[in-house]
Amino acid sequence: MTTQAIMVAAPRSGGGKTTLTLALLAAFGRRGLRVGAVKTGPDYIDPAFHAAITGRPGLNLDSWCMPSNLLHRVMQAACQDVDILVVESAMGLFDGLSLSDGQRGAPSDIAAFFGIPVLLVLDMSGQGQSVGPVAKGFAQWSPHVQVNGVVLNRVASARHERLGREAVMAADLPVYGALMRQGGQTLPERHLGLVQAREHGDLPGWLADLADKAERELDLDGILAAARPIRTQPVEYGAAGLLPPPGQRIAVADDAAFSFLYGHLALFWRQAGAELVPFSPLADERPDPSCTACWLPGGYPELHAEQLAAAETFRTGLAQFAQTRPVHGECGGFMVLGQVLEDAQGAHHRMAGLLGHSTSFARRKLNLGYREATLVKDGVLGARGAHLRGHEFHYATVVDGGADAPLASLRSGIGEELGFCGGQRGFVSGSFFHVLATVPE
Template sequence: MTAPRVIMVAAPRSGGGKTTVTLALLAAFQRRGLRVGAVKTGPDYIDPAFHAAITNRPPLNLDSWCMPADLLAGIMDAAAKDVDVVVVESAMGLFDGLMAPEGARGAPSDIAALFGIPVLLVLDVSGQGQSVGPIALGFARWSDAVQVHGVVLNRVASERHERLACSAVAMADLPVCGALMRQKGEVLPERHLGLVQAREHGNLAGWLSDLADKAERELDLDAILEAAAPLAERKVDPVSMSKACIPPPGQRIAVADDAAFSFLYGHLSLFWRQEGAELVPFSPLANQTPDASCDACWLPGGYPELYAGQIAQAEHFKKGLQDFALKYPVHGECGGYMVLGRALEDAQGQTHSMAGLLGHVTSFARRKLHLGYREATLLADNVLGCAGTRLRGHEFHYATVTETGSDAPLADLAAGDGVALGVCGGQRGLVSGSFFHVLARCSNQNILNSSSL
């Protein structure tokens, strides 16, 4: 059996066009009859959902700070199973991450080095000409462990602009694998947490088809496929991988799933199913309740602040959730945590009654960005693990807690650099939640060793 090929789409910074190029490649390769897989580096729900819209596979993430080596290898295996080519979309800039430890900084370059993935560097050339050459050269030479195999020029203004940039990249001894011309047309709309979700687009299929057309015209797809490297076989220690995974919270898990609740990491649901759990979706926005046959409920993050009035009026949902929590565990992450509270203030300053299973009040009107890696140490036993369990993940939200309530805190929280942030979340009976999004359990030393793969 031929090993699947893999390539990483990266850039010097966020906003340079990585998602556009990734989706264009996936759509164009699939049109050619190739079986495509995708994965995103770093914590992100939204971009992987766009990947999944093309691949019809679970949205997956790889993060070198949150995940130990065997979990990374298991997720990469899942991304590469039964496909011809895997496109890895980088987060942020290629080398952006925490300061230390090397190889486990959360940087996309960690993933490229660990798996030997060649990098296709996307360079936004708007506002510059030959200066793109030194940028390409610097990225190509920065690390011996990361190999830049080609460049895609993005937002090119004219044929002359393309010639100038191509000549400069040639001086860096790198091939140009395409030039995406700047053009008017439909762009993916954004909101406060990034792109508007894939499920909310009425013409996503048409937009992706247009991207495939653009890729056929303006990218050297043959050269990019040639640059993709066969994914080497790796040994995965199932015991080590199991220790890093978040255990399924129940045998039949009711999962809130609609436009307000959609931020469930794909590797969690994938591995829960592999352990024999069944996920049963329900929609709070449709006033549905957790299925009575379930023995746990998970409220993912999402955008409840945009639907606060509708959730407040969903009395059947709220009463059903309250009844469910009398017998079975209920956990909420970020947006789900907001809905578990007593009330939510929307952007217009109007306060809406929530489920009241925890005593806090949150506000989207009093906005403050909370963003970064987090390590959480559980203070009591709950669905995430036993007291003392250390979890790694992140926060990304603008909401604030305006009333803390009197519930016991869920965990002690620290930033990715080790700075203590105090306690977070709340726990009352079988109900728990916080703004913290969990990706994995961590050992005493989450430092990667590529020789172990």
């Protein structure tokens, strides 16, 4: 069966995209369909929820970070053995950088690139018939993006639903259901987004309730009929843009403090022949000494700083590993490689001490945006002068930069020079920068 796809999008963040996406995945899976999901943009939390439902890697598609061949390669992986693929957009449907369409990092780029029809979720909080003009404007904004229908969200009553439904239908768009405002359906959040899927005690029960809600309140048959076959093309195995595995056997920190490893990196590293060996710093585990590299992903070390500081076996084992083999930390992993981490209450906690910087979550400043990194010298991420694309998203700040050599120079998504980032010393490197892809020569 050819994979059918539909994109769940909205005019803005916080409009209900994740709730609708999870409801569709749960309900379609209950019907016996093989479900898959992918997230546009560089978000790493929502794909973990997708993976929890589908049993498949959580994957990302990003039109600014990824060259076209890599987009096709990720999409092929997302569609393998899948009947219906739900693509969850980031931000608003047309939100992205102020660059040319197709390269902006906007969800609309992905919809146009693969010919994916859009299911627009409209939050009716505080409005009635005004959802009609909003729907019509989104449907007519771009000839390359097809809005196939609407789901109304946070609807207060039958009368409220009727007002919204009539207005959207007057805009010549079908309405595929209305999710009624209801307590107990909201996922908890924290400073980087939703609380992680692995931290929910009864996620299966919550998803079952969500599937029930979808069956009651959505036209699931209509949504399936609105989906269309994916427009993709074969790509050779070594597609441009892939970050090579950092080693043949990679020790990967994996627990509530270290969970932001992109699914496409892990998947393609394994396909390239690498083995990923998980370990838990929070459980005071050391990286497996038989590994040839160690990767500390981002996550929430600021919430577990006291426990990490007490993990003597982890710190000692990591230091021994780093004497002879590469250790790289991204964002939260970079924080743990430093000297000290100051938590939200101002308490200072000793970290691994393999790099000279110290960070603080008490002195917060939002850093968010696309980044292109140019490596300063040869290292685990590539050769000197290599260009990588990814993003930063953190509130922690560097309060003492230390004396290590920088890892890379940074530019913003629109080419602004941002200076040097990160640090490297011996076999150890790290920065707040999350890498998604390499820039082809």
